[in-house]
Amino acid sequence: MAYLMNICFDNSRRLRRKHYLFEYRGARFKLIQQDPRKWADHLLTIIPDRDQSTRERVFSAASEFLSALSWENRARIAIWEGGGRGWPDDHALSKAVPVIFTFPRIPFGGHAVGYDIARIPKIETEAQKVALTLFREAGASNNDYLSFLFYWQVLETNGAHPESVIERTYRRNRDELHISKSDLAGLPLSGRSLGRYLRDDCRDAISHIRRKPGRRKLELDRAEERTRLAISARVMRAFAEYYIRQVLNLEKHLYLVRKSARAFPIFANDHFMAVHSCRPAYK
Numbered sequence: 001m002a003y004l005m006n007i008c009f010d011n012s013r014r015l016r017r018k019h020y021l022f023e024y025r026g027a028r029f030k031l032i033q034q035d036p037r038k039w040a041d042h043l044l045t046i047i048p049d050r051d052q053s054t055r056e057r058v059f060s061a062a063s064e065f066l067s068a069l070s071w072e073n074r075a076r077i078a079i080w081e082g083g084g085r086g087w088p089d090d091h092a093l094s095k096a097v098p099v100i101f102t103f104p105r106i107p108f109g110g111h112a113v114g115y116d117i118a119r120i121p122k123i124e125t126e127a128q129k130v131a132l133t134l135f136r137e138a139g140a141s142n143n144d145y146l147s148f149l150f151y152w153q154v155l156e157t158n159g160a161h162p163e164s165v166i167e168r169t170y171r172r173n174r175d176e177l178h179i180s181k182s183d184l185a186g187l188p189l190s191g192r193s194l195g196r197y198l199r200d201d202c203r204d205a206i207s208h209i210r211r212k213p214g215r216r217k218l219e220l221d222r223a224e225e226r227t228r229l230a231i232s233a234r235v236m237r238a239f240a241e242y243y244i245r246q247v248l249n250l251e252k253h254l255y256l257v258r259k260s261a262r263a264f265p266i267f268a269n270d271h272f273m274a275v276h277s278c279r280p281a282y283k
Helices: 052-073 126-140 144-154 162-172 181-185 194-207 223-247 270-276
Strands: 002-011 019-024 027-032 041-047 077-087 119-121 253-258 266-268
Touching (some): 002 052, 019 052, 019 266, 052 077, 052 119, 052 126, 126 144, 126 223, 144 194, 144 223, 181 223, 194 223, 253 270, 266 270
Antiparallel strands (some): 002 041, 019 027, 119 253, 253 266
16 A cells, blocks of 8 residues: 655745645645645655655655745745555545644744745755755744854855855845845944854854853843844845855746646746647646
8 A cells, every 4th residue: 555645834925726736856746735824734745655765755855845935935934744644556646635734833924825836946956955945944943043044054055154155245246135224234243244243143152152252142031132133134044045046046947837738747947848838737
């Protein structure tokens, strides 16, 4: 008997349809939206058995897809494995329904509706994959300290030194960062460069609870300190977003299409679509 794997996720951008079928990285999924105030959403997939290596491969494909979707829709998305059950070999994925229901992990933030999965970025390199995963996890976190560290690590994905990246980008491409003037004005730079402040008073302060005399320590019980880190996290998000788009060159896209009216929906690039005369999977 096959195994119906339930992958749970939260998505702050509500999609146009309740159900989608699609194939990504060789795995077929059924996406089902739930009421975000009650249950997490689902990605369902059928695998031959409960083998751990197969589950890991499928979960990795689902995670990469959700990273791409999070980037495309500017959505907060969290993912976790929900479990599963046996599934008859002759039952189609289109007939599958969730068997595991879990509470959402991202707080309900209102209705942002009308989104889709028709287009996602094409992930071509390991650095792009890791960076998008970090960016997704940073956005899903309810903790500004953790978000900051993930955004900082985005700048490390191809071996660069984040402080140098920040200094160079802020000097040469400041207008492309989309950082608000009020956020910049709210940072206590004390005569230091932006990169030095973000490393010294944020990254290093979060990573090292014991610091040398004269170095800023975290004061988690102070409201002013939490505000400072929240602003700093927003600034780091701008640098991480710029880095993914401009340095890692995340520019190409995949589109959800069918090769024929009854074919299973797949994500394809422009060349594949032209050769096979594909049509949009869902209108």
